[in-house]
Amino acid sequence: MSKTGNREQGIGNGEPGATPNIQPGGTGIFFKAFLGLLLRDLRVLTREFIPFLLRVGMQPLLFLFVFTFILPHMAGGNPLASGGGPSFGTIILPGLMAVAIMFSGIAAVALPLSSEFGITREIDDRVMCPLPLWAVALEKVCFSAMQSIVAALLVIPMAYYIPAVPVRADVHSWLLLALVLVLASLLAGSLGLVIGSTVSPKQIGLVFSIIVVPITFLGCVYYTWAGLLKNVTWLAVAVLFNPIVYMSEGLRAAVTPGVAHMPWWAILIALVFFTSALGRLGLRGFLRRVLS
């Protein structure tokens, strides 16, 4: 693994004289090639822009509509809200953003990769571009992160207009919001890379049911970690291994700081840790698929 890793970092760091045919400006083509890959993905995405919006918007839309609009109207009060505490809408706004990030990360990396690695081997032409292989994988993660950020930001206006009691985002630190959004989106893309490079297209549906859905439901999306710690302590400890927890709690700290949340520094450390761990794992899987 380390051998392939080193070998693939070849661009731009060749020892002088060792390879006479390497023209100067090697780093320039690196960025141009990376840009080329991004442009390709952007072209494919614009062609499917409406499906993209539906894909990332439908779930938070329905969720907000049912739990913060229909149910409160039926019960004459929100059955899911803890008495006197923050409204349920306020609790789930950051959670739904986390889910949006997660799902679009997986949809943007895992699904296309899994089929491109499949029978058609469509990935080949991009793997053969003059970029180190890790950069090809990184491009996938970066592009999915951009989609994730758009998906997360889409949830904010929904949460303002749909619930019976409007939910207001209350950002104190834009820096924290930006950091959490970017890190959470990269994390989702890395998770997508892990899934896309290790799971065959046939099993991808199964992975959704046995991994993606459980980590979402146990990811402090629909409740706070502080609440969990008070009421179901063992679960609060167990979910510390779940990266989605830090995505939800991070967004909670950034978007609705009034709600009890984990300390911001712990969240950032955990997000960085999970992003690099999943990124490494995903890259290893990616290299294994394209290099024999």
Place this chain on the structure above:
Amino acid sequence: MKPLIVEIEALTKVYESKLRVVAVDGIDLELKQGEIFGLLGPNGAGKTTTISICTTRTLPTSGTVRIAGIDVVQHPAHARRHIGVVPQFNTLDRSLTVYENLYYHCRYFGFSHSSARARSLELLSQFLLTERKDVYPAALSGGLAQRVQIARAIAHRPTVLFLDEPSAGLDPQSRMAMWTAVEGLRKEGITVLLTTHYMEEADSLSDRVAIIDYGRVLALGSPEKLKSTFGAHTIYDLKLKSNEGLEAVIASLKAREDVTSAEATPAGLRVIAASSEGLLPDLVQAAARFGLRDLEITEPSLETVFIRLTGRDLRE
């Protein structure tokens, strides 16, 4: 002297799994600029593995490959700038149109928008694909898809083009069109390494041919040189009803000057001989006693060279 574009030295690839497979077993090859080189061998001979290593897709177990002087293991990303690949299967980007497949390929190689556009349009007309520029790859026939793949592979003006079994799965007409396309590359001065298990293809397209089997180079040279070095031999395959007492016939055949070898086969008898006028009637007469059912004569070709070298048919 023309510069060397591909240098393969003592290349080996061993797959260590449950079954230890030596796919490439010490191959040395050198390709000069502008030559069309054929790697000829049966399925499983190590052709595709050799190409995969040259194109940075597989790591060798030992040995080196340099493309335009660049070591493909040390500097794969740099080496890829000099490499064009037409893989065995259709790997066109299914989410992009034919034009976009070419356009974005150029962008991956650092072309600006306008030069990528110009190059793509030029290739579309060169490969007679202009009418189909907005079609998606899924709607293309095998031959057309192959043409797009060749156009895409040379779009960034590589120094060397690797064609892996370019005519596999093509109808005869598309195969001829593909040959014409490869011949056209010769004019552009691109070095071409192609693998094939079609003799005619290697014979008519290549300047030089390496015959490989079990991961080793058995013979190397121009098709003409191979045919003359390994004898312009004709192969007679006889199918017989019975082979009792055939040993005596084999012994007497071997005694003849014009016969290089004679041996029993499961179906009957195989005789390899320099072409001679008297042999055929004698053979038929001798075989008549054993119930001659069929006689197949293979004229001197790369195929007979191959059978001579390996003792088996390419299509086995």
